[in-house]
Amino acid sequence: MQIEVYNAKLHNLKNITTTIPKHQFIVVTGVSGSGKSSFIFDTLHHEGQRIYLEALGIAHDVLHYDSFDMIQGLSPTIAVQQRTVSNLNPRSVVGSVTRILNLLAIIYAQEGQRAGEVADPQKPSEYVPGIFMFNSPHGSCPTCGGRGYVSEVNIEKILPPANETIERWHQFAYQFPQPKKEEKEYVSKRLENFTKHYGLSPDTLFIELSREAKETFLHYRPKRTQSKGHLIFYGVSVVIEEKLKKINTQQIADLQTTRPCTRCAGFRLGKQALSITINNKHIGQLCQMNVGELTTFFQHYLATRPHTPFITHLINEILRKLNCLETVGLSYLNLYREIPTLSGGETQRLHIMSHLSAKVDSIIYIFDEPTAGLHEKEKEKIIESFHRLKQQGNTVIVVEHDESVIKHADYIMDFGPLAGQLGGSIVYQGNYSDFLDSTNSITAQYLREKKHPRKEYTSRVDTPASTLSIKNARTNNLKNIDVSIPLHAIVGVSGLSGSGKSSLVIDTLIPKLQASLKAKATKQKTVIEDEAEHETDFVHTHADAKLEGAENIDGCIVVTQKLARRHENSCVATFLGVWDHIRHIFSTQEEAIALQFTRSSFSFNSTGSCTVCNGHGYIKRWLGQLVFSDQCPACRGKRFKPEVMKVRYKERTISDILEMSISEAHEFFGDHAKISKMLGTIEELGMGYILIGQSLTTLSGGEAQRLKLARELGKGSKGSYLYILDEPTVGLSYYDTEKLLVILGKLVENGHSVLLIEHDPYVLAYCDYLIELGPGAGNKGGEVIAEGSPEEIKQLTCSMIGPFLE
Numbered sequence: 001m002q003i004e005v006y007n008a009k010l011h012n013l014k015n016i017t018t019t020i021p022k023h024q025f026i027v028v029t030g031v032s033g034s035g036k037s038s039f040i041f042d043t044l045h046h047e048g049q050r051i052y053l054e055a056l057g058i059a060h061d062v063l064h065y066d067s068f069d070m071i072q073g074l075s076p077t078i079a080v081q082q083r084t085v086s087n088l089n090p091r092s093v094v095g096s097v098t099r100i101l102n103l104l105a106i107i108y109a110q111e112g113q114r115a116g117e118v119a120d121p122q123k124p125s126e127y128v129p130g131i132f133m134f135n136s137p138h139g140s141c142p143t144c145g146g147r148g149y150v151s152e153v154n155i156e157k158i159l160p161p162a163n164e165t166i167e168r169w170h171q172f173a174y175q176f177p178q179p180k181k182e183e184k185e186y187v188s189k190r191l192e193n194f195t196k197h198y199g200l201s202p203d204t205l206f207i208e209l210s211r212e213a214k215e216t217f218l219h220y221r222p223k224r225t226q227s228k229g230h231l232i233f234y235g236v237s238v239v240i241e242e243k244l245k246k247i248n249t250q251q252i253a254d255l256q257t258t259r260p261c262t263r264c265a266g267f268r269l270g271k272q273a274l275s276i277t278i279n280n281k282h283i284g285q286l287c288q289m290n291v292g293e294l295t296t297f298f299q300h301y302l303a304t305r306p307h308t309p310f311i312t313h314l315i316n317e318i319l320r321k322l323n324c325l326e327t328v329g330l331s332y333l334n335l336y337r338e339i340p341t342l343s344g345g346e347t348q349r350l351h352i353m354s355h356l357s358a359k360v361d362s363i364i365y366i367f368d369e370p371t372a373g374l375h376e377k378e379k380e381k382i383i384e385s386f387h388r389l390k391q392q393g394n395t396v397i398v399v400e401h402d403e404s405v406i407k408h409a410d411y412i413m414d415f416g417p418l419a420g421q422l423g424g425s426i427v428y429q430g431n432y433s434d435f436l437d438s439t440n441s442i443t444a445q446y447l448r449e450k451k452h453p454r455k456e457y458t459s460r461v462d463t464p465a466s467t468l469s470i471k472n473a474r475t476n477n478l479k480n481i482d483v484s485i486p487l488h489a490i491v492g493v494s495g496l497s498g499s500g501k502s503s504l505v506i507d508t509l510i511p512k513l514q515a516s517l518k519a520k521a522t523k524q525k526t527v528i529e530d531e532a533e534h535e536t537d538f539v540h541t542h543a544d545a546k547l548e549g550a551e552n553i554d555g556c557i558v559v560t561q562k563l564a565r566r567h568e569n570s571c572v573a574t575f576l577g578v579w580d581h582i583r584h585i586f587s588t589q590e591e592a593i594a595l596q597f598t599r600s601s602f603s604f605n606s607t608g609s610c611t612v613c614n615g616h617g618y619i620k621r622w623l624g625q626l627v628f629s630d631q632c633p634a635c636r637g638k639r640f641k642p643e644v645m646k647v648r649y650k651e652r653t654i655s656d657i658l659e660m661s662i663s664e665a666h667e668f669f670g671d672h673a674k675i676s677k678m679l680g681t682i683e684e685l686g687m688g689y690i691l692i693g694q695s696l697t698t699l700s701g702g703e704a705q706r707l708k709l710a711r712e713l714g715k716g717s718k719g720s721y722l723y724i725l726d727e728p729t730v731g732l733s734y735y736d737t738e739k740l741l742v743i744l745g746k747l748v749e750n751g752h753s754v755l756l757i758e759h760d761p762y763v764l765a766y767c768d769y770l771i772e773l774g775p776g777a778g779n780k781g782g783e784v785i786a787e788g789s790p791e792e793i794k795q796l797t798c799s800m801i802g803p804f805l806e
Contacts, residue, residue, distance in 0.1 A: 010067040012424035027409035033419030033689030048077030095335030105132040112276035134268035144261035167202035173236035332498025332777035345372030361393030420689030446734030466552035477782035492767035498777030516550035554719030610635035658693025702731030
């Protein structure tokens with residue numbers, strides 16, 4: 001049984017004709033941009049989708065037929081990519097995605113007991129399951145609506161200083177938007193009512209008001225049934241709150257505050273649900289246990305009391321799902337963990353878990369970098385899960401760069417030899433032992449040699465140098481730890497998934513550093529890019545920690561894998577800031593001037609966009625939950641109006657520019673310094689193959705992170721900056737990782753500092769200093785178990801990463 005592909009030629013693929021064995025565990029590797037995704041996702045997977053829909057009687061041209069000649073032997077395909085599994089709905093949690101919450105609700109409905117009741121399996125309780133579900137109107141806490149916390153507007157952040165007059169305070173409350181002319185008299189009258197009531201003048205300072213007057217001035221709201229003679233006045237906080245309801249306060253920095261819901265204590269449910277328990281635990285308490293704790297609870301609950309066959313089945317089903325979560329390295333999560341707070345790797349492993357528990361056969365599973373975010377010790381279980389899927393009669397195709405995954409594959413396909421037009425070929429197919437002997441494969445060469453790039457700087461770790469120190473860190477699972485981070489060096493933070501790396505760096509160091517830098521008396525420009533990807537723990541926050549040494553740096557640049565949410569038309573050129581310059585060039589051409597075109601005329605988001613597809617270049621169509629895209633029949637994917645396409649610069653239209661690779665555009669705009677410098681930086685990072693007009697939604701986590709790093713480097717920040725990168729090598733081959741390490745080395749050479757959250761032993765071995773957290777995940781982690789240079793870490797028996805460092 002095999003898949004046969006004839007002349008695959010999508011994007012940069014060089015007419016690939018090949019056969020792929022079925023019912024095997026196959027790893028597809030190669031440098032970034034070599035054609036892996038074009039072949040596996042955009043050709044095999046899309047054709048598998050088309051065949052499946054056709055079998056259902058739904059005719060749809062999922063893929064342009066000219067992208068290959070013929071494919072035979074395909075089965076239905078399921079593809080899980082990091083960039084396509086994101087869920088931004090905060091009401092979606094681990095428990096709802098895995099359906100464990102539904103099973104728990106049924107168990108509590110039948111076996112839950114109120115305080116003082118005696119459990120009797122012969123007389124099930126028979127509550128309504130909906131009261132145990134926070135997404136149900138019957139079960140959600142009425143105060144927080146099932147969120148577990150409430151968001152409030154911190155008005156004190158925007159109120160005038162206390163030594164301003166009450167007239168100024170009152171004017172401030174009504175100034176956005178300004179009251180209409182006919183309303184100004186009423187506004188003025190209200191302040192007059194207040195001053196007469198308390199015997200004050202408009203020039204009275206707010207700080208001089210009595211306690212009662214302050215309370216009224218801030219919070220008073222007259223009742224509708226209020227009789228004449230009473231004060232007619234609206235407190236300034238009341239006025240501001242009403243106005244803020246009409247705008248998105250989340251866009252105003254520091255204005256939105258979040259606190260745990262006092263009514264449900266963060267458990268998300270109503271009073272009735274929280275009064276019902278099994279084994280003295282209500283459902284909210286179970287949902288806040290991690291996977292390991294929950295497994296222990298249900299194993300004990302199953303063994304210590306009789307249950308109906310139905311409930312026994314539900315408990316075993318929960319235990320099976322929990323076991324699958326542990327298998328894919330997510331044992332540290334709890335059922336209430338919100339899906340948007342998970343990394344791309346965590347989200348994908350959650351989807352893998354659902355497939356492991358499905359037990360179907362004859363499927364082609366395609367996974368994209370499934371080991372992203374996993375420690376070396378955690379990879380063994382997920383590799384076993386791939387073999388288990390294969391043993392069930394499925395074909396498993398994994399796009400990966402990780403050495404341990406490649407080693408355990410039944411079959412390897414390596415694309416290359418390089419990226420873009422220099423790639424698009426299969427340079428090796430076969431087993432692992434022969435792969436290492438391949439002379440055509442760059443990947444095989446790195447696996448054989450594992451050489452690091454030369455450092456052009458001398459590390460100062462061993463000599464007295466400036467540091468950043470965090471004292472008494474207790475965020476999330478951190479156990480009151482002290483950590484010193486050497487500056488002017490590359491420092492790696494490692495540890496098992498859930499050991500506390502993000503809690504230390506993202507949730508403690510960055511907020512503390514941000515506060516310190518903002519508080520500096522000097523008005524230096526501080527760059528901090530923090531996308532708040534991680535959820536806040538309301539019990540242990542970074543507030544307890546202390547930061548020392550912030551004066552040793554001029555700013556901080558945080559580069560994560562996630563791009564800020566943008567318009568779906570956002571592309572590489574708009575993100576990098578070069579698109580405005582390009583549009584300006586086109587607007588100054590003679591033809592553009594004659595047609596009275598402006599820069600807006602060359603925007604696919606503005607007046608120049610195709611009127612049929614609104615500048616997308618495609619038309620979306622929905623088939624159930626599946627979304628497909630057809631080329632726009634009007635502009636044929638060009639995105640612009642016909643008249644805009646008449647304007648040319650160096651014989652190229654504005655649409656031609658969008659179809660250029662970074663490398664092509666770098667050469668094309670070589671005489672435009674601002675454009676050339678930015679594009680040159682991206683080339684240095686090994687991303688010359690991506691297209692100028694490529695949608696941001698199509699980038700992998702590693703590509704997105706390097707793009708952000710290039711943007712920051714292109715700005716040329718002066719001074720001594722701390723660059724913080726969160727797993728920067730996700731999705732990168734050794735070839736691309738080496739390019740990244742060279743760039744990081746240049747940063748240190750130029751006086752900056754680099755801090756990495758990382759799992760890759762190849763990168764960690766290159767670092768000047770390592771901080772390892774553990775020993776386990778969740779409440780079993782949160783401690784510093786090893787510190788020192790990679791050579792020192794290798795010698796420590798307490799280190800878990802030491803044995804894997806080259």
